[in-house]
Amino acid sequence: MKRFALIGAAGYIAPRHMKAIKDNGNDLVAAFDPYDGVGIMDSHFPNADFFTEFERFDRHIDKLRRQGNPIDFISICSPNYLHDAHIRFGLRSGCDVICEKPLVLNPWNVDALQEIEAETGKKVNTILQLRLHDSIIALRDKVLNGPKDKIYDVDLKYMTSRGKWYHHSWKGDMAKSGGIATNIGVHFFDMLTWVFGNVEENIVHQHKEDTASGFLKLERARVNWFLSIDYDQIPEEVRLKGKRTFRTLQMEGKEIEFSDGFTELHTHSYHEILKGNGFGLSDCIKAIEIVSNIRKYL
Known part of the structure; x- marks a missing residue:
């Protein structure tokens, strides 16, 4: 069982990611969204920690890592223009990343992410269903x-x-x-x-x-x-x-x-x-x- 965190829990596509995490036998440990209308989580992972402030979410992810219970994957369902920053956060937090399309908005963003992949040894995956x-x-x-x-x-x-x-x-x-x-x-x-x-x-x-x-x-x-x-x-x-x-x-x-x-x-x-x-x-x-x-x- 892999441990997941989710960025963008209130978005349109987020329930498909929650379902995918659950259907593959894994656990959603924490989720973040500035909007708190995320009752859909009760259908999938009612025990997941939830944050409306990114700083507190960041601190929680870091605390889990330091306690020896790290997150394996961070799934990203945030607005398109934030994907690049959130992918960087996931990689630098020691997690593999699964990001909804479009992965980023510009080709040069991909080049920079490849460098961070190499630095961290973690992988970025995207949904090309x-x-x-x-x-x-x-x-x-x-x-x-x-x-x-x-x-x-x-x-x-x-x-x-x-x-x-x-x-x-x-x-x-x-x-x-x-x-x-x-x-x-x-x-x-x-x-x-x-x-x-x-x-x-x-x-x-x-x-x-x-x-x-x-x-x-x-x-x-x-x-x-x-x-x-x-x-x-x-x-x-x-x-x-x-x-x-x-x-x-x-x-x-x-x-x-x-x-x-x-x-x-x-x-x-x-x-x-x-x-x-x-x-x-x-x-x-x-x-x-x-x-x-x-x-x-x-």
Whole structure:
């Protein structure tokens, strides 16, 4: 059983991390969030210590280490712009780190984290759950085993409606979230480079507060992509079913179905990390470079 601490316990994605920790047979010892609405913890780890001040959380983690009961992993679910600082804290506290996407906002942040990894001997892992999705694995196998000179035509659309609150939160602040291409798109860009290879051209058609689109030329694909948090841009037939999210991935005009199978991917990610098979700093760099370049077009 590994001992975990969690930064960002009140966030949207935190319950998936709590569930992943529990489902893999481990213990959440301590959690931190400036916001104290974390009743979800009672469903997973009611005995975990909880802090609303980072200084006290820091002191607690250090005290456990000095008492001979160190934390093994720190999981990070904080706002995007804080990931870099919180990863550094985890490494310097003698812990391995599991960080939600996007790992960091800028490529140069990765270089600095690699130095701290080397200094501390600890590892940074990130959640790239689409690499564990059965449909995406099958797609990658198809491309790798197909004609080596084939360049595929790919269309990706992802629309996930957000309310007015979004623009008043850190997610609506470009400096804090990186914008929607970073906030909701980075794991799709990772998936595309994982399947189709390195970026050769990155063209941005639009990058607004609620919509972004562009073209990626990859080694094995020409990709048109579209991202939106605008409810009105979701297809009418989807809205009529009461749904607020729509995703589609087409290759050569044929749909690649990957809408299902998302619920357990964090648990699967943790399982692989605990076995030593996590995705690290070098795995995430391509997607971070893509979204960093996209932000230049706002």
